[in-house]
Amino acid sequence: MSGFATATGAPRSDRARTTLTVTGLNHALHDGYTDVIYVLLPVWQTEFALSYGLLALLRGLYAGAMAGLQIPVGRVAERIDGKIILIVGTTLSALGYVFAGWSGGIIGLGLALALSGAGSSTQHPIASAAVSRAYGKAARAPLGIYNFTGDLGKAAIPATTSILLVIMTWRHTLLLLALAGLLVAICIALWMPAVGKGPARKSKASASHATAGGGGFPWLLAIGILDTAVRMGFLTFLPFLLRDKGASLPTNGFALALVFIGGAAGKFTCGWLGERVGTLRTVLITEGGTAALILAVLVLPLAPAIVLLPLLGVMLNGTSSVLYGTVPELTPPHQTERAFALFYTGTIGSGATAPVLYGVLGDALGPSLATIATAITALLICPLAVVLARHLTDDPAL
Known part of the structure; x- marks a missing residue:
C-alpha cells in the first residue's frame, strides 16, 4: 500500500x-x-x-x-x-x-x-x-x-x-x-487534466464538509464584497488626493503603478501567509494595515505618501487571495464551482458599484472624508472575520 x-x-x-x-x-x-x-x-x-x-x-x-x-x-x-x-x-x-x-x-x-x-x-x-x-x-x-x-x-x-x-x-x-x-x-x-463534474448526490464526505462549514460562506462573501469596495473606492480617490498634494500627471501614473505592483505581490504572498497563520490573523493584518495606511497616505506629504503605496497595495489586494483560498473550505466538493461563481459575482458586482457609491459620498462630503470612509469600511471587516473564523475548524489562528 x-x-x-x-x-x-x-x-x-x-x-x-x-x-x-x-x-x-x-x-x-x-x-x-x-x-x-x-x-x-x-x-x-x-x-x-x-x-x-x-x-x-x-x-x-x-x-x-x-x-x-x-x-x-x-x-x-x-x-x-x-x-x-x-x-x-x-x-x-x-x-x-x-x-x-x-x-x-x-x-x-x-x-x-x-x-x-x-x-x-x-x-x-x-x-x-x-x-x-x-x-x-x-x-x-x-x-x-x-x-x-x-x-x-x-x-x-x-x-x-x-x-x-x-x-x-x-x-x-x-x-x-x-x-x-x-x-x-x-x-x-x-x-490540462480533467476537472470532473459535481456528483448529483452528496457523498458522506461532502455532507460532513458542509456541516463543518456551518453556514460560513455568507460571511466570507460579505467580507469579499466589502474588501473589493474598499479597494475600488480608495483607488477612485487616490489620483485626486495625490493631485491635491502637488502630484503631476506622470507622478500620479507612477503612484498607481506602485499600488498595482504591491497588489500583485500581495496576491502572491498572502495566500501563502493565510495557509500558515490562518484566515483570521491574515485578514486582521491586511484589513487593519489597509485602514492604517489609507489614513497615513491621507495625512502625509506627497513623497512619504508615495513611498507607502507599494505596501498599501499589498494590504489592499492581499485579502483577496486569502478569501479565494477559503471558499473550498466552506463548500461541499460537489458545489465548488457554484460557490466560486457566486463569490466572483459578488466581488465583481461590488467593484462596479462601490466607486459610484463612494463617488456620491465624495460629492457630498469631499474626497478626504470619503477616503476615510473606505478606511472605516476596512475596519468593519475585522469583526466579520472573527465571526467567519468560528466556521473554520482547521484555521491555525484558532
Whole structure:
C-alpha cells in the first residue's frame, strides 16, 4: 500500500502543477482581455465617433456578460467536465475579439464584446475549482498563485496591445489577441487534466464538509464584497488626493503603478501567509494595515505618501487571495464551482458599484472624508472575520 502511495504521489503532484500552470495561463489571458478594453476605448471613440456614454456601455457589455453568467456557468459545471467548459469559454472569448476586429459599427462591436465577456465568465469559477480540487487541503497557497497570474495578464496584454497599435491597425491587433486566445484554448485541450463534474448526490464526505462549514460562506462573501469596495473606492480617490498634494500627471501614473505592483505581490504572498497563520490573523493584518495606511497616505506629504503605496497595495489586494483560498473550505466538493461563481459575482458586482457609491459620498462630503470612509469600511471587516473564523475548524489562528 505504501508503495502504491509513493508510485501515485508524484503523478498526482505533477497533475496538480499542470492544472495550476494551465489555469494560470488562462487567467492571465482573460484578465488581459478584460483590461485591454481600456486601451482600445480611445481608438474606438475616434473610429466610430462615440460619446463617453457609449464607450462606458461597451465596457459594461463585456463586464456585465462576464459577471452575470458566472453563476449559470457554475451550475453547468455540475453536469459537464470543467475542462470542456474552459475550452469552450476561452474559444468564445477569442472569437469575440475576432468579430470585434471585423465589426463595421457600434452594434457589431457591442455584440462581439458581449460574446467575449460571456466566454470569460467561465474562467474564474471553473479554474478556481480546478485548482482547489487538484491541491485539496493544500490549495490555499496555489489559489494565491492563480490569483496572482491574473495581474500578470493585466500588465502584459494591455502593454503589448499599446505597442501593437503603433505598428498596425486596431483590427489586426484584435486578430492577434484572438489568435493568442485560441492558442491558450489549445493548451487547455492538450495539457490540462480533467476537472470532473459535481456528483448529483452528496457523498458522506461532502455532507460532513458542509456541516463543518456551518453556514460560513455568507460571511466570507460579505467580507469579499466589502474588501473589493474598499479597494475600488480608495483607488477612485487616490489620483485626486495625490493631485491635491502637488502630484503631476506622470507622478500620479507612477503612484498607481506602485499600488498595482504591491497588489500583485500581495496576491502572491498572502495566500501563502493565510495557509500558515490562518484566515483570521491574515485578514486582521491586511484589513487593519489597509485602514492604517489609507489614513497615513491621507495625512502625509506627497513623497512619504508615495513611498507607502507599494505596501498599501499589498494590504489592499492581499485579502483577496486569502478569501479565494477559503471558499473550498466552506463548500461541499460537489458545489465548488457554484460557490466560486457566486463569490466572483459578488466581488465583481461590488467593484462596479462601490466607486459610484463612494463617488456620491465624495460629492457630498469631499474626497478626504470619503477616503476615510473606505478606511472605516476596512475596519468593519475585522469583526466579520472573527465571526467567519468560528466556521473554520482547521484555521491555525484558532
